[in-house]
Amino acid sequence: MIYLDSAATTLRKPPAVAQAVAEAMEHCASLGRSGHSAARRASEVAYACREAAASLFGAQSEQVVFTFNATHGLNIAIRSLVSPGDRVVISGFEHNAVLRPLHALGADIVVAGRRLFDRADTLAAFDAAITPGTRAVVVTHVSNVFGYVLPIEEIAARCRERGVALIVDAAQSAGILPVSLSEWGADFIAMPGHKGLYGPQGTGLLLCAAPPKPLLFGGTGSLSELPDMPAFLPDVAEAGTHNVPGIAGLLAGISYLRRRTVAAVAAHETALLSRLCRALEPIAGLKVYRGVHQSGVVSVNLAGMDCEALAEAMAQQDVAVRAGLHCAPLAHASAGTLQTGTVRLSLCDFTTDAEVDAAAALLGKIGAPVKF
């Protein structure tokens, strides 16, 4: 299979990830609950993962909370900062993981910046929208549909200047672009473990510079006599038994990234994306959504062909892509593709030149007019 759906989940992982999961299944018990060797091993794995993540993302180990995915982390962060009726500024490229929790809370949602790949417009829109009454900015670092890299450093600076809380959705950037809790001064940064960090599904991280409110209530292995959740990190946001095999795999994924370096991953994906787009752009009838500030994600549409039919045709040739709205209708509305959807091709550190060449050739073949 040629796998170009890494923006959903990286399927290819460093071999150490699966090995770590298997070893944890066999040797690790519940972390922080007992003093026996199997529990201690679990605790050591979890702490090593917190330290590795803290080092990679400019945080302290206590600020690293284990979640099930980025959506889980975003829900914790949003529920911690936003109350019903609060004014919250978001970009025009947010995933439903941001939009739905804010909608469910009854926040006053202000959408800023809807021009695709236009960082000046994005920044100007945020400048205008972040008013004194704004409670929080919740913004994605990279659009999961188009790979648009938003000007997050500048938006973070505006938030710091104006004393507005900042939540960053790093679902498409963690492990691929520099992400730093301390440098950005963000209150929370949420990320999945199963995408750019190469961990297993069911893992994620929430970096917390602000005190979170619990989303789940239950056992933490600490202050057990009290009916309230502990107020301190990370326990306040980690009720219930942890996904220790997942955390072990996530540690292996992060360890791979620290050896490889995020800069090397970014360079690889940038080169691959350029190669892919050079091959796609000459294809007649194929609209390629390309910009200057773009990570390893690109959307396309083929004239006269439904996006789902195109993805299905590619799947039949064993090329895995994703079609539709990608759980981001706001991003599609901003880009003018809400009615059609798009086909998304997304890369990872294990994608090869040969794979992107083959995928482009297949798109060319599907798009070529039938000759009689």
Place this chain on the structure above:
Amino acid sequence: MYEYYFTFRSMTQAQRAAGLLQQGGIRATPRRTPRAVSRGGCGNAVAVGAADVYRAAGMLRGALVLFDKCYRVSPQGGAEEVFP
């Protein structure tokens, strides 16, 4: 032979302390806090030997890794607070 337990509010904080002490050459072992001295139930501690307790306390304070209490625990389970 007594053991000395530095208690912490969270396991993560105890692990951070143990790592710091180990880097400083002190044999420090993460442990569950004995029930007799755990405050609020289910706590986490770092055990060190008698010869290291003062140096360990100094290292932790110097690095701002704050422990809740320090207890001297006898082999029979009796505990008394150190540095009250």
